[in-house]
Amino acid sequence: MWTADSMRFGAFLAPYHPLDADPALQLRRDIDLMEHLDHLGFDEAWMGEHHSTGAEIVPAPDVFIAAAAERTRRLRFGTGVVSLPYHHPLVTVDRITQLDLQTRGRLIFGTGPGKIPLDAHMMGIDPSTQRRRQGEALEAILALLRGDVVNMRTDWFTLRDARAQLPTYDPAGIEVATASTISPNGSVLAGTHGLSLLSLAASSPMGFEVLDRNWGVYETVCAEHGHTADRSRWRLVNPIFLAESRADAERAVSRRIGSMAAYVNRQTGERPAWADSPRGIIERWRTDSLGEFGQAVIGTPDEAIARIEALIEKTGGFGTFLVLHVDMASWEDTKRSYELFASEVIPHFKNRNRRREDSLQYAADHRELLIGQLVTAITKAHTDYYGDTAATGA
Numbered sequence: 001m002w003t004a005d006s007m008r009f010g011a012f013l014a015p016y017h018p019l020d021a022d023p024a025l026q027l028r029r030d031i032d033l034m035e036h037l038d039h040l041g042f043d044e045a046w047m048g049e050h051h052s053t054g055a056e057i058v059p060a061p062d063v064f065i066a067a068a069a070e071r072t073r074r075l076r077f078g079t080g081v082v083s084l085p086y087h088h089p090l091v092t093v094d095r096i097t098q099l100d101l102q103t104r105g106r107l108i109f110g111t112g113p114g115k116i117p118l119d120a121h122m123m124g125i126d127p128s129t130q131r132r133r134q135g136e137a138l139e140a141i142l143a144l145l146r147g148d149v150v151n152m153r154t155d156w157f158t159l160r161d162a163r164a165q166l167p168t169y170d171p172a173g174i175e176v177a178t179a180s181t182i183s184p185n186g187s188v189l190a191g192t193h194g195l196s197l198l199s200l201a202a203s204s205p206m207g208f209e210v211l212d213r214n215w216g217v218y219e220t221v222c223a224e225h226g227h228t229a230d231r232s233r234w235r236l237v238n239p240i241f242l243a244e245s246r247a248d249a250e251r252a253v254s255r256r257i258g259s260m261a262a263y264v265n266r267q268t269g270e271r272p273a274w275a276d277s278p279r280g281i282i283e284r285w286r287t288d289s290l291g292e293f294g295q296a297v298i299g300t301p302d303e304a305i306a307r308i309e310a311l312i313e314k315t316g317g318f319g320t321f322l323v324l325h326v327d328m329a330s331w332e333d334t335k336r337s338y339e340l341f342a343s344e345v346i347p348h349f350k351n352r353n354r355r356r357e358d359s360l361q362y363a364a365d366h367r368e369l370l371i372g373q374l375v376t377a378i379t380k381a382h383t384d385y386y387g388d389t390a391a392t393g394a
Contacts, residue, residue, distance in 0.1 A: 110178075
């Protein structure tokens with residue numbers, strides 16, 4: 001049975017970065033963030049794969065994870081996600097199993113069809129074929145990960161007596177997840193193969209609306225294929241930035257939040273009035289989806305708690321909440337945001353302070369007895385001391 005105190009927490013990075021800063025420093029900061037998350041006790045961190053449009057600057061999540069894993073001890077890493085139509089399945093499996101061994105099993109293999117139209121265009125891939133290709137690649141990859149010898153021919157790859165020469169670190173295999181947005185396609189694919197589900201659009205109005213429906217599809221398809229739908233393997237993503245007050249949060253993001261609005265609006269060719277000021281962008285993002293980013297919490301830990309509780313109520317429970325990380329504040333303010341999340345939001349759901357609260361409540365409920373005993377003990381000690389000194393003539 002699902003309970004909130006079993007939830008895990010992490011961060012999901014595309015990563016989104018402004019176009020007016022040094023990409024070398026941005027990449028280093030992303031690695032620094034992994035170390036910070038590990039220190040704070042977060043459970044997971046995900047890194048995406050993108051090849052164009054400027055803001056999402058990691059084309060090779062496995063390379064990033066290999067570097068970040070050397071700076072961390074317990075954090076699990078997810079590829080968020082490997083775009084399967086862009087790669088030959090055998091090469092994908094070889095790179096993933098190597099990374100799994102290097103990280104001693106700290107890897108989650110997140111998969112998807114590819115998101116950015118320009119990526120597919122540059123590779124000569126028809127976007128209408130990407131989901132089909134994802135399914136074909138996944139079928140081959142899962143067989144290779146199991147240690148099968150695979151012979152398979154499609155219109156875009158061939159496998160001839162193919163096998164993966166490296167094992168997975170855990171003999172039970174690598175956890176594989178499939179991305180889901182608004183359509184049920186991801187739920188169907190994940191349910192067919194018994195994979196974990198990654199809901200990337202959970203915080204957008206449309207994505208939020210279909211969360212329970214898509215989980216229902218996932219449960220049905222799992223059952224049809226002999227798999228168990230396990231809520232602990234369901235991950236939801238939502239943008240969050242925290243500070244001590246709403247005003248502090250707004251101040252922290254105001255200087256750079258415009259770059260994210262420009263990124264969204266440049267792709268759509270729009271120039272809406274709300275994008276003319278930081279205030280307008282913040283209010284838009286809080287109340288509606290800012291393009292692919294979903295609806296954000298830019299405020300306090302209490303607001304983050306309320307958002308996660310709303311997601312729990314809508315879904316009936318899930319395994320991991322991932323903060324969609326957007327580079328829109330100074331490094332110090334960014335670290336503070338995650339510190340607040342770790343110190344105030346995570347303990348709320350994991351119930352880590354219940355025993356402390358119970359202890360204090362007991363003391364309050366029995367204060368007359370306890371204080372009375374304390375007074376008695378002090379009086380006795382005073383009497384014993386002075387009585388003894390009187391007896392010795394001191």
